[in-house]
Amino acid sequence: MFDKILIANRGEIACRVIRTARRLGVRSVAVYSDADAGARHVRLADEAMHIGSAPARESYLSITAILNAAKRSGAQAIHPGYGFLSENEDFAEACEAAGLVFIGPPASAIRAMGSKSAAKALMEKAGVPLVPGYHGDDQDANLLAARAAAIGFPVLIKASAGGGGKGIRIVNHADEFMAALASCKRESLAAFGDDKVLVERYLQRPRHIEIQVFADRNGNAVHLFERDCSVQRRHQKVLEEAPAPGMTAERRAAMGAAACEAARAIGYVGAGTVEFICEPDGRFYFMEMNTRLQVEHPVTEMITGLDLVEWQLRVAAGEALPLAQEQIALRGHAIEARIYAEDPARGFLPAIGTLSHLDTPAEGVHVRIDSGIEEGDAITPHYDPMIAKLIVWDDSRQRAIARMLQALGGYRIVGVGNNVEFLSRLVACPAFTSADLDTGLIEREHDYLFPAAADAPLEVFLLAALSRLLRERQESVVDASPWAARDGWRITGAAHRVLVYRHDDREFKVTVGYEAGGYRLECGGRSVHACGELGARDELHAVFDGSRLNATVVVAHERRHVFLHGRCWVVAAVDPLARSAQGREAGGGLAAPMPGKVVALLVEAGARVERGAPLLVLEAMKMEHTITAPGAGVVKAYRFAVGDQVSDGAALLDFEEAAA
Known part of the structure; x- marks a missing residue:
């Protein structure tokens, strides 16, 4: 057995390998990028080596950086995990050339199965049944379209070097094929460095x-x-x-x-x-x-x-x-x-x-x-x-x-x-x-x-209010001043408060009265005597009119995450003295749903389009995401060019919807 191994991966699979290595008495070496300096797999490993900046191609996909880390650490073998370099025959060969054991198959086996097209050809010779399709090397778009037509729609376009669901498109009609092929090739090239595809009959209801x-x-x-x-x-x-x-x-x-x-x-x-x-x-x-x-x-x-x-x-x-x-x-x-x-x-x-x-x-x-x-x-x-x-x-x-x-x-x-x-x-x-x-x-x-959105039950607002009241009571115990007391006492009688919460653009008011042993809470026509206690990890043990209800209420800024009966309801506490922000402005355009890179502009500026028309393709987390028209209208102007990086929420283009 090895004395020390390096894990050329990150996240969950790196932690998984570390766990077994430790049980077997094998020391583990983690690698990490700038983005993962404080990651869990780095904290768990016996040693950790920095291998580059955040982009995977400059760290987890860098064969040179990983081999250098292995040499510096004195590791005898490298476990590739899954993804990244785990199915890269060049990496397997480089490990062997460096005197390191690659914990995986020989490079020849990876090469034989690394190309879906080559693997299918090998299995065909061995008599293993294959889905009808085209697995050849000729990647001319017109040839691929003709082969798809011969197979019969729907067809599946699949990256030959692919995996993890990337570089796959289902095409139902011939007039959709070219656009789907171009998108599939772009995604395949970005994810695997190879844009070769195969085309197969798309099976109905397969397992x-x-x-x-x-x-x-x-x-x-x-x-x-x-x-x-x-x-x-x-x-x-x-x-x-x-x-x-x-x-x-x-x-x-x-x-x-x-x-x-x-x-x-x-x-x-x-x-x-x-x-x-x-x-x-x-x-x-x-x-x-x-x-x-x-x-x-x-x-x-x-x-x-x-x-x-x-x-x-x-x-x-x-x-x-x-x-x-x-x-x-x-x-x-x-x-x-x-x-x-x-x-x-x-x-x-x-x-x-x-x-x-x-x-x-x-x-x-x-x-x-x-x-x-x-x-x-x-x-x-x-x-x-x-x-x-x-x-x-x-x-x-x-x-x-x-x-x-x-x-x-x-x-x-x-x-x-x-x-x-x-x-x-x-x-x-x-x-x-x-x-x-x-x-x-x-x-x-x-x-x-994907059921239609439902209104949060009244218990959610009652729980949010009770959680706040109990937290305030805890704070008043710390501050012994009578002015900090939260018992509702007033010279003129018991006080009443109104707590306001918003859920899906609707506001719900919880009226709070102070009673012996708890509170009187009223919301949506329901009135209950409420009491309870806060437990560890934001747990709330509530009692409404004698009935116990266990929940968790996590406070995150103005939001209250109420976990109840296997669901999480997110409500916002409304400050009556300040107007809540009603959402992020996109500057008159369609906003980027997450950080990414613009890889394609699908229509010309000034073009008139219908609802749902593809307008722009954004690449994020190795996947392509298509931004579509929210309604019929005109694309006035794009704010970014192909290749530009965009931040979360950035306005991508100016769009003018047609008058109703």
């Missing part, structure tokens, strides 16, 4: 099922069962589970054997994932092979009781696989939910900010949390906005679903938008609970998953 494989240097290969990763948004996984619902023993054996043969065919070593796309009738097609550890590997660990990072380290150190195929047992069911800083209601647009308050469910046998973020850390525009992976396990799928819902209800996140409530709706969605799964589930169940 995404992948097989975890492991191989050693002695030619042994095993599979560790399958994962169902069908629930996706923007072609990126949201929920993963193992085993796949409805999987028969015969089909599992067939897919597992095929995956192991694929690994042996390319001389594979280490952890890998063979991904298949499956039709409702059970037919499956090879999609790609990921030559690294997957984000969703914890669900496999939960159902097998194995540590896949430990297996990686042992195999890389020259050891044989710890177990033979017949020794690997499957038990129970596991589900993973990816908790992201994003806004599901706005097309899952990534969010940035500082996690000023973060509470998580308790970990144990049934609940596991893999995260590179702690309270006080920031989600920046430089890297993936994942907050955590929440993994649950139980004896059955139904019990695992119940565990997941309970665990999601234990999250309290303030400071950055997130998808926790969306995930709760998704896990509770009848289509998911009944295992009616396919990659279009989120779009298909849109009405259930």
Whole structure:
């Protein structure tokens, strides 16, 4: 076993590798960019080496910087994590040339599977079924359009070197193909440095099922069962589970054997994932092979009781696989939910900010949390906005679903938008609970998953008011002056106050009266006797007319984040002596939803467009985001040129809506 390894990654996966290394007595070396100087993976590692500025290409994607850090630290091996350089054959070769062990497959295997086109050609020769499509080297746009027409719409354009849902477009009609191709190539070039694409028939209601494989240097290969990763948004996984619902023993054996043969065919070593796309009738097609550890590997660990990072380290150190195929047992069911800083209601647009308050469910046998973020850390525009992976396990799928819902209800996140409530709706969605799964589930169940905005219940405003009153009482205890007392006493009788809160442009007034043992609160025609106490971490134990209600009320400037019954309601405290800001002005134009770079202007200044027309493309967090017309009107002028960096909230263009 190694004495010291360097982890050429950041965030959650770096923390995950550090945890196993420490258990095995292996010292860990972290690397960090300027943006990650205080990151959790840096704090957890035994050592940490600075490798460059915030942009990934100048730090985490710099082979030279990482190899120099490894040499300075005295590390014997490098674990690449996932993403960044994990599937870069040049990096694997550079490690070997530098006398370092690359904890992953040989460069030849990465090269064989690194191009989706080349991988499909290899699998075709091996007799593995493929989705009908074009995987050739000729990238002439007219040729690709002709091939798409021959395949038949809808088709899928996919970056040949892609991964993580980037560089993928679904094209439903021929007249959309050229624009989608150009966008896909731009995104692929930005994310992977390669704009080559392939075109395939887009399957209707497919499932995404992948097989975890492991191989050693002695030619042994095993599979560790399958994962169902069908629930996706923007072609990126949201929920993963193992085993796949409805999987028969015969089909599992067939897919597992095929995956192991694929690994042996390319001389594979280490952890890998063979991904298949499956039709409702059970037919499956090879999609790609990921030559690294997957984000969703914890669900496999939960159902097998194995540590896949430990297996990686042992195999890389020259050891044989710890177990033979017949020794690997499957038990129970596991589900993973990816908790992201994003806004599901706005097309899952990534969010940035500082996690000023973060509470998580308790970990144990049934609940596991893999995260590179702690309270006080920031989600920046430089890297993936994942907050955590929440993994649950139980004896059955139904019990695992119940565990997941309970665990999601234990999250309290303030400071950055997130998808926790969306995930709760998704896990509770009848289509998911009944295992009616396919990659279009989120779009298909849109009405259930994106319900119309609802008014906050009156309890939210009562809780916000009671929390404020109890905080004031605590402060008055510290200040013994009678003038600081908050008991409502007046010479002329008991005082009354009015606290005002705003939610979705509506104001709600809570009238406060002081009574023996508490307060009289009136709001929206409801009157209750209220009392309670504040607990740790902003917990509020309220009693309304004798009924106890537990909640959490987090104060963030004028906002009150009220966590109640698995939901978070955000209300603003209104100061009657000052007019609240009614939102950010965009200077007469359409505002940038987040920091990014302008990569395309889609219409000419002065053009008249209809509602929803694409106007401008912004690249942020390695993804393209299209700004569309809010209504019919005229694009008066652009305020930025292609290549310009823009800040969050910057006015991108001047737009004049047509008169109604």
